Amino acid sequence: MIYLDRAPRIWLSREPVDFRRGVNGLAALVAQALQADPYSGDVFIFRSKRKDRLKLLMWDGTGVVLATKLVEGAGVGEGLATAGQKVKRPLRVA
Template structure:
């Protein structure tokens, strides 16, 4: 679980993703298009093709959190 603080940036990825994608597959578009550093204090949000499900990727002190 992670907290959404006042200084936390939320980025929404504009392309739909396959929901079988894991942490490594989701970290690539974050690094390439959304933020310069995947370890930055930000939450990256990904949607499926129908836009009815969402995955959140965040870096915590101990590693990535995918929910």
């Protein structure tokens, strides 16, 4: 079970990432490209080029959690907002 001290912020990458990246590669991407702390407890979500997979990266206080989600059907990314836009259709991950 993962215990959280606070409600984590959700970071969603609009650009696809190389899905060969593992924990260290994605943590470096968070630190360099997003200028965020990958060990803050926030959830960082990345999508593949084909829009059929998601990777979630999160620090749970004892280690880094890396989860992969395979998306059936239309994929993800169609409902993503650009900076300053509101999301018309929320992204469903579950």
